[in-house]
Amino acid sequence: MSDSVLTVRDLEVTHAVTGQSVVRQVSFEVVRGRVLGIVGESGSGKTVTVRAVLGILPDILEVTGGAIEVLGRPTSEFTKKDWIACRGSVIGAVFQDPGSYLNPSIRLGKQVEEVLRVKKGLSRAEARAETLRLFRAVHLRNPELVHQQYAHELSGGMLQRVLIAIAISLGPDILIADEATTALDVTVQAEILDLLVELKEAEGLSLVVISHDLAVVAQLCDDVVVMRDGEIVEAGPARAVLRHPQHEYTRLLISEHERFGLDRYFEQDASLQRKAAS
Ligand SMILES: Nc1ncnc2c1ncn2[C@@H]1O[C@H](COP(=O)(O)OP(=O)(O)O)[C@@H](O)[C@H]1O
Ligand SMILES: [Mg+2]
Known part of the structure; x- marks a missing residue:
């Protein structure tokens, strides 16, 4: 067996009131150190799938099958x-x-320290030092200043860096990014994606990157799962799937992106790998 950190097998999620099937027969594996992309149009079941994995489905939705x-x-x-x-x-x-995941009235540094104190049992001084280290790791330019600031004082990109700092603060094996860059400007989006790749290498993370944007997947992912209407229509190595899609729906998604030039991202990806290797 491969070194799987997360295995989803025939996952089925059902609406508890209407009995409507929301996600069915969804299977995939996240392998240690690799990046899995989940792509598909809005409403295809990407978020429901990862919420099931995190055990945070809304009450109205239930896991009714699979493992x-x-x-x-x-x-x-x-x-x-x-x-x-x-x-x-x-x-x-x-x-x-x-922004919605942070408390508006508590300084950002305190919020990260709280996680570290409660979950890792760090002392006040240790938690502060670790928070500043995490802020540096996610390339917040002035960690000491950010530590003292409130959420409304930061841009969307900087807030996402704070959230990433919190997400990696307990040293997880897997980091799930669900449309984490969707609301950001294109430039900032690219910076955050670069950061995820860098952290993957530095912290030995496996990544699950969810996006409706194929360019994001082309740029980042080793493997890809394509979802539509709560099902997987196609899965495999990202390059193979994006270059030689077998399913009509994948072809459609790709053709919608053709005008942006997916190849550009493959090249960028190759240059990133060269950078990482040197
Ligand atoms: N809170 C909810 N209550 C009821 N149905 C939901 C809820 N969230 C999602 N769904 C159902 O699950 C489907 C997939 O949603 P979602 O996983 O959020 O899509 P995606 O993340 O791919 O855009 C939706 O089309 C909707 O039918
Ligand atoms: Mg979603």
């Missing part, structure tokens, strides 16, 4: 305590709209 294994342990056996231990420490996640 999820995190580091070889089936999450169906998880107690509340296991979930709390898993989130953050094994799987970190960042979403769109980083």
Whole structure:
């Protein structure tokens, strides 16, 4: 067996009231040190899938079939305590709209320190030092200043860096980025994607990158899963799938992106790898 950190097998999610199937027969594997992309148009079930993986589905949606294994342990056996231990420490996640995940009236540094004190049992001084280290690791230019600031004082890109700092603060094996750059300017978006790749190398993370944007997937991912209407229509190595799509829906997604030139991203990706190797 490969070195799988997360295995999803025949996942099925159902609407508890209407009985409507939301996600079905979704299977994929996240291999240690690799980047998996989940792509598909809005409403195709990407977020529901990763929320099921994180154990944070809205009450109205239920896992009604299949299995999820995190580091070889089936999450169906998880107690509340296991979930709390898993989130953050094994799987970190960042979403769109980083501002909504931060408390507007508490200084940013304090919010990160709180996570470290509660979850890692660090002292006040240790938590402060670690917070500044994390802020540097996500390339916040002035860590000491950001530490003292409030969420409204930062740009969207900087807030997402703070959220990424929190997401990696407990040293997870997996980082899930669900449309994490969608709301950002194109330049900032590219910077955040670069950061994710850098952290993957530096912290030995496996990444799950969810996007409706194929260019993001082409730029970042080793493997890709294409979803439509709650199902996987195609999956495989990102290059193979994007260069030789087998499914009509994938071809359609790619043709919509053709005008941006996906090849550009493959080249960028190759240059990043050269940079990492040198
Ligand atoms: N909170 C919710 N309550 C009811 N249905 C939901 C909820 N969230 C998502 N769904 C259903 O799941 C489908 C997939 O949603 P989602 O996973 O958010 O799509 P994506 O992330 O691919 O844009 C939606 O089209 C909707 O039918
Ligand atoms: Mg979504």
